[in-house]
Amino acid sequence: MRQSPDERKLSDAELVRRARDGTATAFAELVTRYQDRVFNTCFRMCHNHEDALDFAQAAFVKAFENLARFRGGASFYTWLFRIVVNLVLSGRRAALRRTTIALDGAGGGARPLGRLADHREPGAASAGEARELQQRVASALEQLDDEFRAAVVLKDIEEMDYAAIAEVLGVPVGTVKSRIHRGRLMLRELLRAERAYVDRR
Amino acid sequence: MTAAERERLLADLSAYLDGELPAVRVQEVERGLADSPEARQLLAELRQVRDRLHALPRRAAPAELATAVLRQAESRLAVARRQSPWSRRILRLGAPLAAAAAVLLLGLLVRQSLHRAPPTTVPLAAERGAAARDDAAPPVPAVGLPLAASEEFVARAAPPASDELTRAMYAAGEVDEESSGADGPLFAVVIQTQNQAEYATNAALLASWSAPKAPAAAGNGTTVGRARGPSPGAAGRAERAASPVPTEYDFELEPPAADALLAELLETNARDRVTVSAEHGAPPGQVSYELAELTAPAGPEFAEAHDQPVDRPEREQLSDKSNAASTHGKPARDEPAKPERLKYLSLSPKEGRDADDQGARPASLPPPYKGFPFGARGVPPAAPVDGMATQPAAEKVRFRVRLLPPTASATAPATEAGR
Structure with a gap:
């Protein structure tokens, strides 16, 4: 068995090239390299550990299956994230359709945030408050429409630049800019509304 | 403004x-x-x-993600193969991915064996890849893998690699140099076909390996394929019309080529209809490749070739035995069966195993294959046992494939083979 300790130092492009040539450990290195980011993005997109795991898994498998078709026009990173986001968005659309039918028009609005606020314990320590703030932010993010959430997550959590996000989402850079801005505005409103709700109590 | x-x-x-x-x-x-x-x-x-x-906290990927990715990847490959089990073209297309999956598994295994007990079955296909195929990807260098190891993967090994098998047998002293240097085959592969279509497919496959281009791809002027019985020839498809008779094909291949051929035979046929036995050093049938499902397969595409019952207790016993015989001895953990698990391949001394299990080994049987195959296989390749380390890499593997026509009692419908 030949060890290749320097595989971790290789660029994505070189790993992809090797993986396509049959060096599967190169693909394994790519998985290792991106599994945390992929999973975190999935988690922030769907706000559910199990779903995130499913989506991340499906994305890597799909990348694995399609590696031979990856021709290096994009970076592997954006190509992978395009798979990730497409899977999450299409999966969530399917889930949303089911949910919509089940709820039959009930719910909506800021209900989840309000419910979260109901569980707020008065006099919580600062660490608890910080955690609660994180929960509120995460819940607000969950409230966004998928297209805005995807843009905001890729920008503010995954820290991609607009060009990469445009590539991942398959939309023009101008659209990315607009979605990020509108997404942040909506988040601001959601957090503000919820803050007001909490303060009234 | x-x-x-x-x-x-x-x-x-x-x-x-x-x-x-x-x-x-x-x-x-x-x-x-x-x-x-x-x-x-x-x-x-x-x-x-x-x-x-x-500032939202980053969620690290859970350890099972990489594990699941590998499992899924292999599963997809298995499905792809079964959807078109008779198509060599598909197999060729899938070969690089198959090799990739195998190496991923092997990497996990290596990593695991550094930390824990040696595995009972090992994905040996890492380097078999498609080395001998005419349009094959280059041999896959198997490298340590920085992924979380999972014992589950140990149970889901890739098809066997006969070079590993050969080395293991050498290492275990089951094949001595003298006998292996004789003209006879080192291994006998017997394929019991269930219908004429299966027979024809196997004949075509074997014929394609007998064609001159196959040894050329295998490299170094290896002599391949002296078919006995009706000559399969290069035009294997012509065989479909012929009336099947028992046919033998002799091969002498470089280990990667032998692995590839063996893997194709195992991919093409229901596992319980392929028997691989050592001709020297052990009576035929004494050592058999055994491939079984751990659990019921998930989809209808698995139904075709995998009707063997779940056989976990037996496997666990084998695990314990083999591990105890190895230098890393530690019993395999009893993990619960999972439905998505595919299959495992194990080498086991069949009759000896049964006798052992009953605590009464017949004196007529040769001693069990201590260390074979698990002893050699369970050692991380980075730190090979002596026998493996000294084995010349270019040792050719000789084996004879005996293709048996469907018996009168074969009940498999012809349509099954056509899928």
Whole structure:
């Protein structure tokens, strides 16, 4: 068995090239390299550990299956994230359709945030408050429409630049800019509304 | 500032915050910010939103993600193969991915064996890849893998590699140099076909390996394929019309080529109809490849070739035995069966195993294959046992494939083979 300790130092492009040539450990290195980011993005997109795991898994498998078709026009990173986001968005659309039918028009609005606020314990320590703030932010993010959430997550959590996000989402850079801005505005409103709700109590 | 200018200013604040505006526009925005408290307020709020999002804790991928990716990848490959089990073309297309999956598994295994007990079955296909195929990917260098190891993978091994088998047998002293240097085959592979279509497919496959191009691809002028009985010839498809009779094909292949051929035979046929036995050093049938399902397969595409019952207790016993015989001895953990698990391949001394299990080994049987195959296989390749380390890499593998026509009692419908 030949060890290749320097595989971790290789660029994505070189790993992809090797993986396509049959060096599967190169693909394994790519998985290792991106599994945390992929999973975190999935988690922030769907706000559910199990779903995130499913989506991340499906994305890597799909990348694995399609590696031979990856021709290096994009970076592997954006190509992978395009798979990730497409899977999450299409999966969530399917889930949303089911949910919509089940709820039959009930719910909506800021209900989840309000419910979260109901569980707020008065006099919580600062660490608890910080955690609660994180929960509120995460819940607000969950409230966004998928297209805005995807843009905001890729920008503010995954820290991609607009060009990469445009590539991942398959939309023009101008659209990315607009979605990020509108997404942040909506988040601001959601957090503000919820803050007001909490303060009234 | 006009209303349109104000609107444009506010709309650009996120891009300004992100450093995504062109320099000219940055200057305009900064002038606008200087003039507009509203814009400054919005910018501060946008920054706060951004910072709060950025401060959300990162969720690390759970360990099972990499494991699941590998399992899924292999599963997809298995499905792809079964959807077109008779197509060598598909197999060729899948070969690089199959090799990739195998190496992933092997890497896991290596990693695991560094930390824990040696595995009971080992994905040996890592390097078999498609080395001998005419359009094959280059041999896959198997490398340590920085992924979380999972014992589950140990149970889901890739098809066997006969070079590993050969080395293992050498290492275990089951094949001595003298006998292996004789003209006879080292291994006998017997394929019991169930219908004429299966027979024809196997004949075509074997014929293609007998064709001159196959040894050329295998490299180094290996002599391959002296078919006995009706000559299969290169035009294997012609066999389909012929009346099947028992046919033998002799091969002498470089280990990667032998692996590839063996893997194709195992991929093409139901596992319980392929028997691989050592001709020297052990009576035929004494050592058999055994492939069984751990659990019921998930989809209808698995139904075809995998009707063997779950046989976990037996496997666990084998695990314990083999591990105890190895230098890393530690019993395999009893993990619960999972439905998505595929199959495992194990080498086991069949009759000896049964006798052992009953605690009464017949004296007529040769001693069990201590260390074979698990002893050699369970050692991480990075730290091979002596026998493996000294084994010449270019040792050719001789084996004879005996293709048996369907018996009268074969019940498999012809349509099954056509799938």
